Amino acid sequence: MSSALASIARSRLLAYAIIALASLRLYAVTDGYALLGMDTYPVIASGLLRGPEDLVTIFTSPAVPGRVPYAFRGFYRPFVTLSLGIDYALFGLEPRGYFATQAVLFGASALALYELARRLLGAATFAPLLALATFLLAPSHVETLAVVARRSEPLCAIFGALALWVETRRIVRGKRLSWLAGAWTLLAVIAKTTGIALLPAVFVLTLVSLSRATLLARLRAAIVATVPHVVAVAVAFAVQIAILGEVGGHITSRASGGIDRLPWALERLAHFLILPQPALRASAITWLLLFAIALGVVATAVLILRRGRDEVARVAGPSFPTLAMAAVWLLGLASLYGAVGLLQGWYVFVPAMAYALLVGAVAAALVRAMRSATPTLRTAGAATLVALCAWTLWQGRYSMLVSRYTAVERASALTAQYVADLAQRVAAAPDGAVVVVPPPLQKLPPREGELVLDGPLLLAEYAFSSWAECAFPERRVVVHDRRKGEPVATPDAVTIVFRP
Numbered sequence: 450m451s452s453a454l455a456s457i458a459r460s461r462l463l464a465y466a467i468i469a470l471a472s473l474r475l476y477a478v479t480d481g482y483a484l485l486g487m488d489t490y491p492v493i494a495s496g497l498l499r500g501p502e503d504l505v506t507i508f509t510s511p512a513v514p515g516r517v518p519y520a521f522r523g524f525y526r527p528f529v530t531l532s533l534g535i536d537y538a539l540f541g542l543e544p545r546g547y548f549a550t551q552a553v554l555f556g557a558s559a560l561a562l563y564e565l566a567r568r569l570l571g572a573a574t575f576a577p578l579l580a581l582a583t584f585l586l587a588p589s590h591v592e593t594l595a596v597v598a599r600r601s602e603p604l605c606a607i608f609g610a611l612a613l614w615v616e617t618r619r620i621v622r623g624k625r626l627s628w629l630a631g632a633w634t635l636l637a638v639i640a641k642t643t644g645i646a647l648l649p650a651v652f653v654l655t656l657v658s659l660s661r662a663t664l665l666a667r668l669r670a671a672i673v674a675t676v677p678h679v680v681a682v683a684v685a686f687a688v689q690i691a692i693l694g695e696v697g698g699h700i701t702s703r704a705s706g707g708i709d710r711l712p713w714a715l716e717r718l719a720h721f722l723i724l725p726q727p728a729l730r731a732s733a734i735t736w737l738l739l740f741a742i743a744l745g746v747v748a749t750a751v752l753i754l755r756r757g758r759d760e761v762a763r764v765a766g767p768s769f770p771t772l773a774m775a776a777v778w779l780l781g782l783a784s785l786y787g788a789v790g791l792l793q794g795w796y797v798f799v800p801a802m803a804y805a806l807l808v809g810a811v812a813a814a815l816v817r818a819m820r821s822a823t824p825t826l827r828t829a830g831a832a833t834l835v836a837l838c839a840w841t842l843w844q845g846r847y848s849m850l851v852s853r854y855t856a857v858e859r860a861s862a863l864t865a866q867y868v869a870d871l872a873q874r875v876a877a878a879p880d881g882a883v884v885v886v887p888p889p890l891q892k893l894p895p896r897e898g899e900l901v902l903d904g905p906l907l908l909a910e911y912a913f914s915s916w917a918e919c920a921f922p923e924r925r926v927v928v929h930d931r932r933k934g935e936p937v938a939t940p941d942a943v944t945i946v947f948r949p
Contacts, residue, residue, distance in 0.1 A: 459572055464563050464581055471585045472556035474850050475594065479548040483861035483868070486596035487909040489533075491516035493542075494915035495523075496534025497922075507531050511693050516915050525689045528640050529600045536597075542919055547597045554603040555594060559585055561610035562802050566809045568617045569771040574816045579841065580809025586845030587801040588725040592794035592904050594849065595857045599904075601641040602798035608637035609647055610802060613774070616651055616674070620658045625670070631677025638685035643799055646781030648678050654774040710787035711780075717792040718783055722804045725794075726847045726900060738840045745833025746811065749818050752826040760821070768814040775806035794903030812837055852900060860893050860906040871913075871945070872920055880925075881940045888947040889913075910947055917945070 484490065495512040497503060511523030512530045532550060540546025562584050566577035593602045612633035619627040630651070637644030655671040662670070723739075724730040753764050782800050786792040815837070818830030845851055867889055874884050889908050895901065908916075910928070917926035925942035936946045 459575055459578070461567075464578055465560070467578075467581065467585070468556050468559045468563065471559065471850060472552045475555050476549060476552040478849055479551065479595070480545065481861060482544055482548060482595060482857060483864040484542065484544050484547065484597060485857070485860055485864060485906045485908070486598050487905055487907075487912055488513065488517055489596060489598040490908070490912045490915040490919060492530055492598045493533045493537050494918045496530035496532075496537070497919070498534045498538045503534070504531075507534065509692065516911070518911055523693065525692050526601050526640065528604050528636075529598070532600055532604075533597065537919065551594050551597060551600075551603075554600065554607070555590070558603045558606045558610070558798075558802070561607050561614070562805060565610045565614045565617070566771075566806060568614060569774075569806070570767055570809055570813045574813050576809045576813035576816060579812045579838065580805045582845070583808045583841050584801055584805035586841065586848040586850065587722070587797075587805070588729075588844065588847035588849075589721045589794055589797040589801055591849040591854050591857070592902060593798045595854070595902075596795065596904065596906070599795045602795060604640040605637050605644050606799045606802050608633050608640055609644055609799060612637060612647055612678070613650065613654070616654060619674070620655060625673050626677055627674075628677045631681040634678045635681035635685055638682055639688070641799075643782055643785050643796075644685075645682055646778055646785060646799075648675055648682065649781045650774050650778040651675050651678050653777040654770060657770045657773045710790060711784055714783040714787040714792055715780075717786070718779065718797070718800055721792075721794055721797040721903075722800060723844075725844070728898075728900075729844065729847060734843060738836055738843055741836040742833060742840055745829060745836055749815065749826065749829045749833055752823065752829055753818060756821070756823060756826070764814055764817045764821070766813065766817055768810045768817075771806055771810040771813070775803045775810065778803040779807075808837065808841065847900060854900050854902065856893060856895060856899055856902055857906060863890060863893070864906075864908060867908075868916070868920075875917070875921065875924075875926060875943050875945065878943045880942060881938055883936060883938050883944045883946055885946045885948050888949060913945060 484493075491513045494516065496507055507530050508527045511525055512527070514523035517523075533547070536547045536550055559581060563577055563581045566580040570576045570580075593599045612630045615627050615630035615633060619630065634644060634647050634651075637647060652671045652675045655674040656667050659667045659670055724735070729735050753760050779800055782803070786796065812834060815830045815834040819827050819834070821827055821830070871884075871886055874886065878884050888910055891907060891909070893907060910931070914926075914928040917928060920926075925939075927939055927942045927944045929936040929944055929946045931947060936944055938944055
């Protein structure tokens with residue numbers, strides 16, 4: 450019976466079924482969510498597909514110029530703009546269609562991760578399945594998936610995983626380099642700049658995978674393998690400079706590359722990946738499980754080392770290359786966040802993928818330790834694996850697939866009602882009229898015991914110009930900027946005035 454269960458756990462069919470169910474669950478959870486977030490409507494309006502020329506414009510022009518106050522030159526993320534433009538063409542402003550796309554992208558991310566973990570760790574253990582579960586249940590996903598404008602994260606994750614998947618195939622086949630992998634990296638960097646972190650990940654993956662070669666040969670092979678990815682990053686930057694007139698980046702970016710802020714970024718990443726909610730951080734069970742995992746990993750490693758070099762090589766297997774690659778991937782991402790000086794909850798979708806690979810790599814090594822001839826090593830490996838699985842399930846309590854994020858539900862209800870009332874008043878107003886409404890709520894106070902979100906959910910005043918463009922494509926609707934004095938009625942337009 451145990452052999453049959455192990456065979457089922459290693460099957461692709463089970464993993465695909467879990468991914469499909471998780472995607473359907475996400476769609477069910479988000480049913481009733483509104484189009485939230487300050488930048489969602491500006492991005493939708495930037496991608497309106499009214500003709501073939503708009504498709505060209507999306508890829509040759511910056512998004513949201515003039516629509517978002519802090520984005521003076523806009524930004525260049527054409528895949529996000531295009532996907533939201535397609536959603537608008539298909540669904541208008543009906544949120545369910547946008548969240549159906551969110552569910553598809555979530556499933557595609559999980560599928561790409563599982564196939565990458567399966568290729569890296571092998572299909573002989575259930576480690577890829579544990580990596581998949583870790584990713585699916587990551588609590589930080591609510592920050593990304595609850596706001597459709599944050600699609601750059603899952604898109605970057607999908608393209609990045611595909612780049613690494615092609616790299617593993619290249620290593621197995623003994624090829625020197627892969628331009629296909631470089632093409633996926635190009636797409637990842639265009640989706641979001643954090644795709645640059647693939648460069649050190651590819652380098653380290655090649656370096657540690659060629660364990661039988663000399664160090665000099667491995668270094669040479671790693672450098673050659675990274676060439677297509679370096680070219681991809683250079684091309685992505687060249688395109689961005691040509692369109693934006695600059696590389697771009699946040700106002701807090703530093704020329705030092707964020708090395709001095711790396712400890713801060715790593716601490717923030719650990720906060721979001723390992724201890725995402727205050728209730729989880731305060732739990733005695735949390736610290737007990739973390740202590741058990743740490744103790745078990747150390748004990749297992751000591752026992753393996755005492756058995757000698759052959760035992761180390763046998764237990765490590767493909768786990769070490771995966772562990773090294775995922776760790777460097779996380780370090781690269783942390784360095785980029787350190788350079789920007791900004792790390793919010795919705796930035797953690799791609800790091801969650803690297804974190805899941807780390808968990809899978811540790812699990813694969815523990816499974817091999819359980820097959821040792823040494824009883825104490827088998828016991829240590831089994832106990833640590835049980836603690837690791839328990840930790841994944843314990844942490845998963847705060848996944849949006851399991852828990853209700855009532856803050857999102859409340860923000861959705863408030864936003865939907867506000868937008869519906871405003872749309873009704875604008876539709877009833879004749880041209881030349883001034884519609885005075887209270888300003889939208891800017892902050893949603895949390896309730897006691899409510900699960901915490903890091904990012905803003907509600908709409909900003911500047912977003913309503915873009916909303917009006919989408920909601921009333923046949924009419925001219927002007928949103929008055931309160932910073933520019935008293936409003937003046939426009940004869941051929943409806944003017945919206947926010948007044949407390």
